[in-house]
Amino acid sequence: xxxxxxxxxxxxxxxxxxxxxxxxxxxxxxxxxxxxxxxxxxxxxxxxxxxxxxxxxxxxxxxxxxxxxxxxxxxxxxxxxxxxxxxxxxxxxxxxxxxxxxxxxxxxxxxxxxxxxxxxxxxxxxxxxxxxxxxxxxxxxxxxxxxxxxxxxxxxxxxxxxxxxxxxxxxxxxxxxxxxxxxxxxxxxxxxxxxxxxxxxxxxxxxxxxxxxxxxxxxxxxxxxxxxxxxxxxxxxxxxxxxxxxxxxxxxxxxxxxxxxxxxxxxxxxxxxxxxxxxxxxxxxxxxxxxxxxxxxxxxxxxxxxxxxxxxxxxxxxxxxxxxxxxxxxxxxxxxxxxxxxxxxxxxxxxxxxxxxxxxxxxxxxxxxxxxxxxxxxxxxxxxxxxxxxxxxxxxxxxxxxxxxxxxxxxxxxxxxxxxxxxxxxxxxxxxxxxxxxxxxxxxxxxxxxxxxxxxxxxxxxxxxxxxxxxxxxxxxxxxxxxxxxxxxxxxxxxxxxxxxxxxxxxxxxxxxxxxxxxxxxxxxxxxxxxxxxxxxxxxxxxxxxxxxxxxxxxxxxxxxxxxxxxxxxxxxxxxxxxxxxxxxxxxxxxxxxxxxxxxxxxxxxxxxxxxxxxxxxxx
Ligand code: ADP
Ligand code: MG
Numbered sequence: 095x096x097x098x099x100x101x102x103x104x105x106x107x108x109x110x111x112x113x114x115x116x117x118x119x120x121x122x123x124x125x126x127x128x129x130x131x132x133x134x135x136x137x138x139x140x141x142x143x144x145x146x147x148x149x150x151x152x153x154x155x156x157x158x159x160x161x162x163x164x165x166x167x168x169x170x171x172x173x174x175x176x177x178x179x180x181x182x183x184x185x186x187x188x189x190x191x192x193x194x195x196x197x198x199x200x201x202x203x204x205x206x207x208x209x210x211x212x213x214x215x216x217x218x219x220x221x222x223x224x225x226x227x228x229x230x231x232x233x234x235x236x237x238x239x240x241x242x243x244x245x246x247x248x249x250x251x252x253x254x255x256x257x258x259x260x261x262x263x264x265x266x267x268x269x270x271x272x273x274x275x276x277x278x279x280x281x282x283x284x285x286x287x288x289x290x291x292x293x294x295x296x297x298x299x300x301x302x303x304x305x306x307x308x309x310x311x312x313x314x315x316x317x318x319x320x321x322x323x324x325x326x327x328x329x330x331x332x333x334x335x336x337x338x339x340x341x342x343x344x345x346x347x348x349x350x351x352x353x354x355x356x357x358x359x360x361x362x363x364x365x366x367x368x369x370x371x372x373x374x375x376x377x378x379x380x381x382x383x384x385x386x387x388x389x390x391x392x393x394x395x396x397x398x399x400x401x402x403x404x405x406x407x408x409x410x411x412x413x414x415x416x417x418x419x420x421x422x423x424x425x426x427x428x429x430x431x432x433x434x435x436x437x438x439x440x441x442x443x444x445x446x447x448x449x450x451x452x453x454x455x456x457x458x459x460x461x462x463x464x465x466x467x468x469x470x471x472x473x474x475x476x477x478x479x480x481x482x483x484x485x486x487x488x489x490x491x492x493x494x495x496x497x498x499x500x501x502x503x504x505x506x507x508x509x510x511x512x513x514x515x516x517x518x519x520x521x522x523x524x525x526x527x528x529x530x531x532x533x534x535x536x537x538x539x540x541x542x543x544x545x546x547x548x549x550x551x552x553x554x555x556x557x558x559x560x561x562x563x564x565x566x567x568x569x570x571x572x573x574x575x576x577x578x579x580x581x582x583x584x585x586x587x588x589x590x591x592x593x594x595x596x597x598x599x600x601x602x603x604x605x606x607x608x609x610x611x612x613x614x615x616x617x618x619x620x621x622x623x624x625x626x627x628x629x630x631x632x633x634x635x636x637x638x639x640x641x642x643x644x645x646x647x648x649x650x651x652x653x654x655x656x657x658x659x660x661x662x663x664x665x666x667x668x669x670x671x672x673x674x675x676x677x678x679x680x681x682x683x684x685x686x687x688x689x690x691x692x693x694x695x696x697x698x699x700x701x702x703x704x705x706x707x708x709x710x711x712x713x714x
Contacts, residue, residue: 125169192252
């Protein structure tokens with residue numbers, strides 16, 4: 095709740111709306127206590143008095159009634175009717191939507207066709223028809239406005255409910271013995287309440303307007319009772335001669351509807367969990383860069399990272415996901431990047447092409463050089479030209495990276511045509527060749543399959559084919575085999591290794607599996623808490639790990655045929671990246687740590703086999 099309020103108030107416009115609305119509501123609540131003229135007392139001698147004339151602060155109307163008093167009483171009425179209509183429509187619509195969506199089948203069909211029939215009429219005509227049948231009056235106007243808004247809520251909530259009704263937690267509740275009513279109440283309703291609240295908050299303003307509209311036409315509140323709409327209606331005749339009688343209720347309607355809408359938008363944004371971690375904005379086309387200086391290149395290499403720092407700025411908290419990573423990737427080489435989940439591997443990889451979402455991501459220091467050219471802060475057009483054609487990515491979960499509604503052949507062809515000016519037929523031929531290259535049997539047929547029609551291993555091959563589509567120099571593979579079983583994993587790894595040989599690809603291979611590293615990688619870098627703690631030729635690092643973290647990580651891996659032994663585990667947990675300890679981040683979990691490790695930056699030692707440690711293994 096506190097988080098919700100904080101988010102809501104961070105949105106200036108929503109805060110403004112909340113303040114204005116609160117002021118109006120308070121005024122409406124205390125109206126009976128204020129020393130006002132009676133709202134319906136006529137005095138024709140004082141007709142059409144201008145504002146600020148004598149005892150009447152806002153002047154009088156065509157019957158000499160005090161406008162201020164009528165305005166406040168009218169606001170009270172309009173607000174009450176608008177809120178009541180919104181709550182009625184929201185509850186009734188939500189109930190219909192939940193029942194229809196949950197039970198589905200015939201129930202759904204019947205109710206939704208009924209709702210569709212309501213929706214087939216223009217809503218204001220429908221409201222007029224309802225009032226015509228029930229007779230004019232404020233209560234009937236309320237009913238009419240509520241009824242015409244029910245379809246909106248019913249459709250919305252039905253959609254949400256259908257999405258929930260077949261989820262596993264509903265099945266689990268059923269297995270635990272809950273009946274339909276119990277499931278509806280304890281599982282479905284809590285999940286749709288936020289949607290109902292959001293829909294209500296964004297439509298209340300609309301309903302206040304509709305009620306005012308009916309009153310304006312003389313179908314809502316009846317004289318002498320005032321609501322904002324009927325005040326406007328009565329003032330219409332004197333619009334030119336005494337404009338203040340129209341302006342006063344008009345401005346109040348404007349203030350109410352505007353403040354309700356601003357607040358409603360704010361509530362919607364604050365309740366949407368996707369908007370919580372980022373600011374209320376779309377991510378930028380490339381990661382934001384805020385670095386003071388550009389470090390000089392520290393050596394050669396096809397791709398070179400020098401002192402890269404990437405952070406997430408969320409509110410006042412700073413998550414330091416990558417803290418000064420320096421790596422080099424040479425042509426035709428495979429570099430493994432290994433580390434526990436959360437150690438910053440993916441963020442490092444995404445920073446290379448500026449793919450970390452901003453907000454909240456910020457690159458705060460370092461350089462990424464591709465063939466000597468710095469990519470950090472490069473113009474978007476340059477990055478876009480390089481993404482996919484020079485540096486391509488393969489992600490962990492192909493089911494979420496492939497578009498579910500397009501055939502894979504078309505998606506591949508699109509990737510090709512985004513970079514090369516080729517025709518449809520040519521692009522398709524190339525797509526088939528790519529599918530063949532990644533050993534998908536029968537590429538001609540398979541190209542017409544949708545992603546869900548393929549197995550996990552095949553989808554991952556499509557992902558690799560897509561990365562290869564524009565003949566890149568570098569492939570960054572982010573745990574591409576984690577979602578696969580071991581035999582398919584072996585095939586995919588062999589495939590990548592072959593492609594590396596035949597096309598001269600350089601691969602940055604991210605994984606948390608030492609077996610994969612030893613099979614594929616020439617060199618390996620070990621990451622911990624956003625830093626590379628050890629780097630060197632794979633065989634050397636695996637045979638003689640120098641950093642205590644690497645040693646203990648390797649000790650966690652079971653070995654076939656090595657006899658029974660208790661698997662080691664590393665005590666403690668990786669540090670939270672918004673609160674990194676000073677000194678070596680691994681020191682609190684390390685059995686070799688001394689006082690020197692608890693403070694200051696730990697320097698990297700070694701040239702070929704580098705290690706960031708004061709007390710490396712195997713060295714005095
Ligand atoms: P991994 O090594 O498993 O690939 P990541 O690179 O994905 O780890 O994440 C590194 C760190 O960055 C993690 O501690 C994660 O919590 C943090 N992080 C990632 N994305 C965000 C974000 N949008 N906001 C805040 N922190 C994030
Ligand atoms: Mg990751």
